Amino acid sequence: MEKVWIAFAAALAIGLPAIATAWAQSRIGAAGAGTLAEKPELTGVIIILVAIPETMVILGFVVAAMILLM
Amino acid sequence: MIIRMAKVEIVGPKQDLLAALDLLHNRGIFQPDPQLLERVELARDDRLNTHVLNEHELHERSYFQNLYERVSTLLELLPETTDAISPLQSLPVMDLVDELVDQHLEKVREQDRILTDYRKEVEDQQRDLAFWQALEPLLADLPQDSNLELLGITIRDARQLQALEELLQQRTGGRCHISSTTTTDGALIGLVATDRQTAGNLHQALTDERIPEMSLPAEFANLTLAERIAALHERLKTATANCRRIETQLLELSHRWRPVYRRALVWLEERLTLYRATATAYTTRLCFIIQGWMEQAEVPGLQIDLSQAFAGRVVLEQLAILEEDLDQVPVMLRNPGYFAPFEILSRLLPLPKYSSYDPTPLLGLFFPVFFGMILGDIGYGLILLIISVFLAKRFAPQQLASDIGKVLGVASLYTIFFGFLYGELFGNLGETWLGLHAYWFDRGKDILPMAVFALTVGVVHILLGITLGALADLRRHQPRKALLKLAMLIVVLLSILAVVSWLYPQSWLNTGPLLIGVAILMPVMIAAEGLLAPLELLKTMGNIISYVRIMAIGFSSVLLAVVANRLGGMSGSIMVGILVATMLHAFNLLLGVFAPTVHALRLHYVEFFSKFLDLGGRRFEPWHKRPS
Numbered sequence: 018m019e020k021v022w023i024a025f026a027a028a029l030a031i032g033l034p035a036i037a038t039a040w041a042q043s044r045i046g047a048a049g050a051g052t053l054a055e056k057p058e059l060t061g062v063i064i065i066l067v068a069i070p071e072t073m074v075i076l077g078f079v080v081a082a083m084i085l086l087m
Numbered sequence: 088m089i090i091r092m093a094k095v096e097i098v099g100p101k102q103d104l105l106a107a108l109d110l111l112h113n114r115g116i117f118q119p120d121p122q123l124l125e126r127v128e129l130a131r132d133d134r135l136n137t138h139v140l141n142e143h144e145l146h147e148r149s150y151f152q153n154l155y156e157r158v159s160t161l162l163e164l165l166p167e168t169t170d171a172i173s174p175l176q177s178l179p180v181m182d183l184v185d186e187l188v189d190q191h192l193e194k195v196r197e198q199d200r201i202l203t204d205y206r207k208e209v210e211d212q213q214r215d216l217a218f219w220q221a222l223e224p225l226l227a228d229l230p231q232d233s234n235l236e237l238l239g240i241t242i243r244d245a246r247q248l249q250a251l252e253e254l255l256q257q258r259t260g261g262r263c264h265i266s267s268t269t270t271t272d273g274a275l276i277g278l279v280a281t282d283r284q285t286a287g288n289l290h291q292a293l294t295d296e297r298i299p300e301m302s303l304p305a306e307f308a309n310l311t312l313a314e315r316i317a318a319l320h321e322r323l324k325t326a327t328a329n330c331r332r333i334e335t336q337l338l339e340l341s342h343r344w345r346p347v348y349r350r351a352l353v354w355l356e357e358r359l360t361l362y363r364a365t366a367t368a369y370t371t372r373l374c375f376i377i378q379g380w381m382e383q384a385e386v387p388g389l390q391i392d393l394s395q396a397f398a399g400r401v402v403l404e405q406l407a408i409l410e411e412d413l414d415q416v417p418v419m420l421r422n423p424g425y426f427a428p429f430e431i432l433s434r435l436l437p438l439p440k441y442s443s444y445d446p447t448p449l450l451g452l453f454f455p456v457f458f459g460m461i462l463g464d465i466g467y468g469l470i471l472l473i474i475s476v477f478l479a480k481r482f483a484p485q486q487l488a489s490d491i492g493k494v495l496g497v498a499s500l501y502t503i504f505f506g507f508l509y510g511e512l513f514g515n516l517g518e519t520w521l522g523l524h525a526y527w528f529d530r531g532k533d534i535l536p537m538a539v540f541a542l543t544v545g546v547v548h549i550l551l552g553i554t555l556g557a558l559a560d561l562r563r564h565q566p567r568k569a570l571l572k573l574a575m576l577i578v579v580l581l582s583i584l585a586v587v588s589w590l591y592p593q594s595w596l597n598t599g600p601l602l603i604g605v606a607i608l609m610p611v612m613i614a615a616e617g618l619l620a621p622l623e624l625l626k627t628m629g630n631i632i633s634y635v636r637i638m639a640i641g642f643s644s645v646l647l648a649v650v651a652n653r654l655g656g657m658s659g660s661i662m663v664g665i666l667v668a669t670m671l672h673a674f675n676l677l678l679g680v681f682a683p684t685v686h687a688l689r690l691h692y693v694e695f696f697s698k699f700l701d702l703g704g705r706r707f708e709p710w711h712k713r714p715s
Contacts (some may be wrong), residue, residue, distance in 0.1 A: 061435030065692055066647070068685045075639045082642065084532055 027081040034077030041070035089445045090419040091383040092707070094123065096376060097393070099256050104138065104375040104494075105560045107393070107401050108364050111377075112357065114389060115711030118417055119367040119379035136377060138368040150363045155183070155355040158348050164195045165341040165348075166334070172273050184351045191344060195337065202333045205326055212323040218301050221270040222700045236286040238279040239301035240293060242267060245275050251298070258292040259285045276301075357712065364710065379404070380417050380707065410564065416441035417707035425497075426451040428490035432688060436702060442563050443701035444555060450691060453548065455494070457687035459501025460544070462679045463530070463649065466513035468502030470676060475499055498683075513672055514648025530638075530645045537638040545634025546583055548690070549627060550576055551696030560700055567615070574612050575620075579627055581605045630694040637690075640682050647675040667705030 048056035095117075099107055111117045121137070140148060153472045216587040218239055222349025242248055263281040270276055293300055310318060369376045381389065390403045422430060422445070429451040439445060448600045451582035462468070476494025510518060517523035519694050528537050553576045560569035599694060612620035 064685060065435070065689055068689050069693065071686075072633055072636070075636045078643070079538065079635055079639050082639075086534055 023084060027084040029082055030081040031074065031077040034073040038070045038074040041065055041073075045070065088422060088448065089441060089443075090421050090437065090707075091415050092380050092408075092419070093386050094378070094412060094416075095381055095386065095389075095403055096378045096406055096586050097401065098374060099393075099397060099404050101370055101373055101375050103401055104365060104368055104370070105144075105361055107375070107377075107397065107554055108361050108368075110392065111711060112361065112364070112710050114392065116385045116389065116709050118707060118709045119364070120415070121367045121369070121378070121380040122415070123412070134371050134513040135369050135370075135376070138365045138370045140365060144362070148359070149357050151355050151362075151567050154185055154188070155352065155359060157192060157302050158184065158352050158355065161188055161192050161195060162345065162348055162352060164192075165345050166198055166338050168338070168345050170182055170342060170346045180351060181354070184348065188346075188348070191340070195340065198333050198337055200338070202330065203329045204659065205333065208326040208464050209323065209330060212319055212326055215315065216300070216319045216323060217270045217272065219319065221268050221276055223313075223316065227464055236281050236283050236289075238281075238286075238289065238293070240277045240279060241299045241301065242275045243713070247662040248275075248277070251277075251296070254296065255279065255289065255292055263289060305662055308620035331684065341693070344467065372599055378436045381709070382419065382707075413442045413563065414440060415705065418704035419707035420445050420447060421448050422451075428493035429454065431487065431490045431494065435688070436692060436700075438702070438704035438706055440701045440704040441561055443704070444699065446691070446696055446700060449695070451497075453695075453702055454687050454691065455498040455501045457544075457690060458498040458683045459503075459638065460541075460637050461683035461686065462498075462644060463503045463505035463509045463641055464511045464513065464644070464679070465503050465517065466511075466672075467507035467676050467679050468499045468504075468506050471495055471499035471502060471680065495680075509645075511645065511648070514645060514652050515646075516652050519652070530641055531649065534638070534642060537642070538635055541635050543630060543692070545631040545638060545690075546579075548634065548695055549631050549698060550579065552695045553579070553627075554570045556699030559701065571612065571615055571620075574608050574615075575623065575627065578605055578608050578612065578624060579631075581608075582624075582628070583631075627698075630697070633694055634688050634690060644675060644682070645681055647678070648672065651675060 045067050049067060052059055053063060097111075099108065111119075218241075236336065242251065248267060255263050255265060259281055262285045263279055265277050265279050267275060267277040279289060281295075290300070367377060367379075386403070386405055393401045393403050418441050420430065420433070420438070426448050429447050432450045432454060433445070433447040436446065459468075463571050475492045475494075475496035475498075479489050479496060480490030480492075482492065506512065508525070508527040510516075510523045512521065512523055512528070515531070525533075530537055553572050557569040557572035557576070560566070560572060581601045581604045584596065585598050585605065588596040588598045588601065609621065609624075612624075616623070651668050651671030654671060655664040658664040658667055
């Protein structure tokens with residue numbers, strides 16, 4: 018039973034930040050696409066901005082991996 | 088690095104202003120900045136005013152402006168040619184240009200008008216011809232009767248054809264026949280046949296229903312359809328020949344005169360630019376003064392040039408850059424050999440201010456290392472190295488592709504290096520086939536040590552950033568800010584050591600004194616910077632934790648590579664296995680290029696540069712001649 022809870026905790030640890038990241042990236046991506054229509058020279062900056070919320074899912078991934086392995 | 092700039096003042100007699108501006112324009116190394124003079128005490132002197140053109144100069148400018156507009160109009164009307172710009176001396180040619188431009192303009196306008204008429208005629212003939220040619224097959228179905236009247240119509244909507252036929256039958260008492268077809272351009276057209284007595288009713292019906300009839304010139308009215316088509320062909324041939332003749336005449340004129348007019352236009356443009364540039368100069372009753380910016384290393388050369396050209400009448404003096412000028416100093420970045428290609432990464436950010444740092448050398452040092460740390464695989468590194476060599480060699484003339492190739496090349500070398508340390512060649516394939524083993528971390532298993540290593544990299548990087556920030560504050564003569572950054576650096580260091588001593592207790596490392604140190608420094612920071620100080624500390628800690636992505640993305644890359652190898656091995660067939668593994672490794676390599684690039688850049692732009700980089704500098708844009 019304990020293993021089930023560990024797996025569930027790990028799934029939550031990565032699942033919730035993944036949803037949050039997806040939501041944030043969808044908003045930034047939409048705004049970024051609008052920006053690029055007017056200023057194509059900002060492509061690099063927009064890519065970086067879209068990557069910023071990935072911190073959440075990356076940290077979630079690290080926590081999940083630690084829950085499973087430690 | 089940020090090139091050292093000089094603030095300069097050029098002074099000379101008023102009558103030499105245009106010639107001095109011309110020299111500066113030709114050298115292309117000076118950026119005027121009239122706002123500099125507005126800020127200094129000198130500008131409050133009533134005798135110093137912005138330069139106003141005298142009557143002769145105004146007359147000359149108006150003459151050149153008028154000529155420029157006429158030449159521009161002529162060049163717009165003349166057809167494009169590939170002839171090079173004329174090497175003729177501009178000023179002597181200008182009188183000739185002034186004389187000829189009106190004649191040529193009149194001639195070209197007239198020919199352009201005739202050509203437009205001919206082109207319209209060709210278009211009409213082509214449309215008519217397509218119409219009647221499409222109707223020709225329908226004629227075969229009709230009886231040969233001299234009493235027959237034939238009308239061509241255009242049908243807007245295919246769905247209304249049935250209703251139209253019923254309507255026309257009704258209006259002509261059933262004495263008409265309609266058949267339809269499509270032209271080569273897809274339009275639906277119809278041929279209506281009726282006898283000559285009913286034709287009047289039919290015309291009226293078509294007019295009432297607003298159905299366009301195909302009209303022909305009066306002289307074609309009595310011709311049979313075959314004769315009409317032949318006559319239309321003949322007309323089209325004549326109109327096309329007329330078009331060609333006028334086009335050839337215009338092209339000949341263009342070949343002969345376009346190079347001369349282009350040369351004249353360039354000269355006029357430069358001359359008018361000079362007149363506009365006089366607005367950047369200040370003048371007294373006898374002298375002019377221009378202030379601006381140029382590269383420090385170019386100052387002696389320009390001083391000599393001015394002295395020789397004006398026999399010492401115009402002089403250039405270097406002024407001290409004041410503290411209030413610092414935000415206005417234009418910025419020019421130039422990096423030597425190895426670092427130059429990394430400018431493609433620093434150009435994604437706004438320019439740094441003059442008193443800040445050029446981020447390019449730091450990106451050149453750290454970006455490939457972070458990329459290698461994240462990807463870290465000998466196999467992927469070798470593939471990227473081949474791609475980078477191909478890019479750098481094949482696209483050598485194209486600066487961007489060549490620079491991408493060079494940056495990727497350096498990054499791939501670090502990827503190979505870290506691949507050796509991690510013992511990875513296409514994931515665990517090197518271990519299985521070649522007996523490779525990790526010399527440092529086995530990323531598939533040593534998750535915690537790898538995370539600690541990534542965080543350590545973060546600590547070093549962020550502390551370096553804070554140190555650079557403190558040094559930049561010192562350069563800007565802001566010692567208080569520099570001291571605050573130093574206090575922040577010590578607090579971060581003590582906090583990290585306290586965490587380490589708590590997690591891994593050592594006899595020589597006591598948590599208590601470290602926390603006391605933090606407790607002493609925090610109130611000092613709050614007193615100096617307010618409540619933002621603890622927030623800044625938290626932000627810095629967050630920045631450091633963000634470096635754990637070096638481990639996380641690397642770990643996911645290893646797992647994907649291992650999955651690719653396992654799936655390949657599970658297929659049961661060597662060929663299918665190789666195909667599956669190759670496809671998955673290709674996908675992983677694609678991710679392996681994109682993810683490390685974006686995340687290594689993000690660590691620099693968001694975490695590292697925010698500690699010291701002051702962005703928002705003005706680009707150095709010297710006056711220069713437009714390449715002709």
